[in-house]
Amino acid sequence: MTDRQRDEKLFSGGRIFDGVNAPVDGHALLMRDGRIARVAPASEFAGYAGLREDISGKTLLPGIIDSHVHLFLAGQIPFGFHMMLNEKDDCGGICSMRLMNGRFSRNYIDLDQADRTLAMLENAQANLRGGITSVRDMCGRDFYEMKVRDAIDAGQHLGPSIVCAGKGITITGGHGWWSGLEADGADGMRRAVRENIKAGSDFIKFVVTGGILTMGTDPLRTAFTQEEIEAGIGEARRLGKKAAVHAQGNDGIARAIRAGATSIEHGFELRDETIEEMIKLGVFLVPTLAIPDAFRESGKGFSPAMRDKGLKFAEMHVDSVRRYYTAGGKLAMGTDTGFPYIYHGNNARELFLMCEAGVAPLDALRAGTSSAAELCGFANRGRLAEGYWADMLIVNGDPSADITRVSDRAHHHAVYKNGFDVHSRLGTEPARPWPTPFSR
Ligand SMILES: [Zn+2]
Incomplete structure (x- = not known):
C-alpha cells in the first residue's frame, strides 16, 4: 500500500469524538500523509482549498x-x-x-x-x-x-x-x-x-x-x-x-x-x-x-x-x-x-x-x-489527536447517544486505516461470507 497516494482531506460539519473527551461539534479534522495533522475549530480552516468531506449528521471517531x-x-x-x-x-x-x-x-x-x-x-x-x-x-x-x-x-x-x-x-x-x-x-x-x-x-x-x-x-x-x-x-x-x-x-x-x-x-x-x-x-x-x-x-x-x-x-x-x-x-x-x-x-x-x-x-x-x-500498546492509535495515525471510523448519527450507530455496521459510513479509505480499496464485503445465516 505504500506505493499508493493517501489523500489529504479535511473532514468537517459533523461531530468528533477523539477517543477520550465528550464529542464536540463545530470542529474539523485535517488528515495528511496517513496521520492526523490538525483537529481544531472549523473556522480555522476557512481558507482551506484542498479536498473536503462534509460529514454533517455523522460522527467521526477513532477506529x-x-x-x-x-x-x-x-x-x-x-x-x-x-x-x-x-x-x-x-x-x-x-x-x-x-x-x-x-x-x-x-x-x-x-x-x-x-x-x-x-x-x-x-x-x-x-x-x-x-x-x-x-x-x-x-x-x-x-x-x-x-x-x-x-x-x-x-x-x-x-x-x-x-x-x-x-x-x-x-x-x-x-x-x-x-x-x-x-x-x-x-x-x-x-x-x-x-x-x-x-x-x-x-x-x-x-x-x-x-x-x-x-x-x-x-x-x-x-x-x-x-x-x-x-x-x-x-x-x-x-x-x-x-x-x-x-x-x-x-x-x-x-x-x-x-x-x-x-x-x-x-x-x-x-x-x-x-x-x-x-x-x-x-x-x-x-x-x-x-x-x-x-x-x-x-x-x-x-x-x-x-x-x-x-x-x-x-x-x-x-x-x-x-x-x-x-x-x-x-x-x-x-x-x-x-x-x-x-x-x-x-x-x-x-x-x-x-x-x-x-x-x-x-x-x-x-x-x-x-x-x-x-x-x-498501540502508540499513536486509538485517539484523534495531532500526530496520531488516521485510523478512523465515520458513522451516521451519534454513537454517544445511540451505541448501535457504531455496533451495527449498517450505520458505518467509512473506515480509514493509516489514512487509506478501506472500503474503496477492500470493498465492504468479506472475502468469504460468514458461514451460517446467523448474522446481525
Ligand atoms: Zn480467546
Missing part, C-alpha cells in the same frame, strides 16, 4: 480496537472442534473443510500452513472492513499470525494493526492446549515465556483457569500452581512484556493479579474484594460479552454439552462485568472473535453488549478506542 481476537479461528459452528473436545459426535474427519453454504468453510484446525496464513490475512481484513482498525491476537496457530502482522506493518497488505500473543501458555491438557504451549513447573513456565518472545510475541498470554471450549476443563478451577503463576507472569514482566491472563474463576483471577497480570480476559466470576484489588492495581478487564451472547443467540449450533457449559456462566459473567464497571474498573473492549458464532468484522457488536450490561455509551466507546490502545 475501534478489539483487545481479544483469534485470527486463526473464524466463528464457525464447532464441527471442527469435536475431535479435540473429546465429544461423541463425530464429524467424519472432514470438519476442517466442510461444505457450508456452497463454500468450503475454513475451520483452521487442520489447515496446512499456507492456507492458514492466507485465511488469517482474510480474517484480519474482515475486521478492518467492520471498522476494527487494530486488534490484539490472543493466541494464534504456530506463530503464522505474526507473518500477517509483519506483512501489514510493512505495508504489503492493507489490514488492521496487530499485536500478537503467539501461543497461550497452558498446563498440560489445559484449556487451549490444542493451539497453545503446554508448560509445567516454574522452569517450564519461564521457558514457555522465552519461546514466545523468541518467536516474536508482543505480549504473553497465560491460561490460568479452565475454559469453555476445551471440554474436561473447568472455567472456575485454577489450573496452574501458585509457583507456576508467579514464575510465568514474573518472567514476562521481567523481560518487559505485558501479561494477558485468561482467567474465569475468582481464585485464578486473584492469584494472577497479585502476580502482576496486566489484564484479565473474560473474568466470569469476580468477587467484590477481587474487584477492589484489581482497581487498586490498575488491571484491565477485557469483558468478551460476545461469548454469553453467542450461547444465548445461537445455542442450537453448539452440541448440548457445550451449550450447557456456556450458558452456565452467562449470567455470572455479565454480572461481573457490570459490577467491575460500576466500581470504577478499567475496561478494554475485547470480543473473543473467532470463537464459534463470533465473526470477524462483527466485533463492534461488543459495544452494544457492554451498554446492555450497564456501561454508558461514551465509556464503551472509550473502552473500544483509547483504553484498548493503552492496554494493547
Whole structure:
C-alpha cells in the first residue's frame, strides 16, 4: 500500500469524538500523509482549498480496537472442534473443510500452513472492513499470525494493526492446549515465556483457569500452581512484556493479579474484594460479552454439552462485568472473535453488549478506542489527536447517544486505516461470507 497516494482531506460539519473527551461539534479534522495533522475549530480552516468531506449528521471517531481476537479461528459452528473436545459426535474427519453454504468453510484446525496464513490475512481484513482498525491476537496457530502482522506493518497488505500473543501458555491438557504451549513447573513456565518472545510475541498470554471450549476443563478451577503463576507472569514482566491472563474463576483471577497480570480476559466470576484489588492495581478487564451472547443467540449450533457449559456462566459473567464497571474498573473492549458464532468484522457488536450490561455509551466507546490502545500498546492509535495515525471510523448519527450507530455496521459510513479509505480499496464485503445465516 505504500506505493499508493493517501489523500489529504479535511473532514468537517459533523461531530468528533477523539477517543477520550465528550464529542464536540463545530470542529474539523485535517488528515495528511496517513496521520492526523490538525483537529481544531472549523473556522480555522476557512481558507482551506484542498479536498473536503462534509460529514454533517455523522460522527467521526477513532477506529475501534478489539483487545481479544483469534485470527486463526473464524466463528464457525464447532464441527471442527469435536475431535479435540473429546465429544461423541463425530464429524467424519472432514470438519476442517466442510461444505457450508456452497463454500468450503475454513475451520483452521487442520489447515496446512499456507492456507492458514492466507485465511488469517482474510480474517484480519474482515475486521478492518467492520471498522476494527487494530486488534490484539490472543493466541494464534504456530506463530503464522505474526507473518500477517509483519506483512501489514510493512505495508504489503492493507489490514488492521496487530499485536500478537503467539501461543497461550497452558498446563498440560489445559484449556487451549490444542493451539497453545503446554508448560509445567516454574522452569517450564519461564521457558514457555522465552519461546514466545523468541518467536516474536508482543505480549504473553497465560491460561490460568479452565475454559469453555476445551471440554474436561473447568472455567472456575485454577489450573496452574501458585509457583507456576508467579514464575510465568514474573518472567514476562521481567523481560518487559505485558501479561494477558485468561482467567474465569475468582481464585485464578486473584492469584494472577497479585502476580502482576496486566489484564484479565473474560473474568466470569469476580468477587467484590477481587474487584477492589484489581482497581487498586490498575488491571484491565477485557469483558468478551460476545461469548454469553453467542450461547444465548445461537445455542442450537453448539452440541448440548457445550451449550450447557456456556450458558452456565452467562449470567455470572455479565454480572461481573457490570459490577467491575460500576466500581470504577478499567475496561478494554475485547470480543473473543473467532470463537464459534463470533465473526470477524462483527466485533463492534461488543459495544452494544457492554451498554446492555450497564456501561454508558461514551465509556464503551472509550473502552473500544483509547483504553484498548493503552492496554494493547498501540502508540499513536486509538485517539484523534495531532500526530496520531488516521485510523478512523465515520458513522451516521451519534454513537454517544445511540451505541448501535457504531455496533451495527449498517450505520458505518467509512473506515480509514493509516489514512487509506478501506472500503474503496477492500470493498465492504468479506472475502468469504460468514458461514451460517446467523448474522446481525
Ligand atoms: Zn480467546
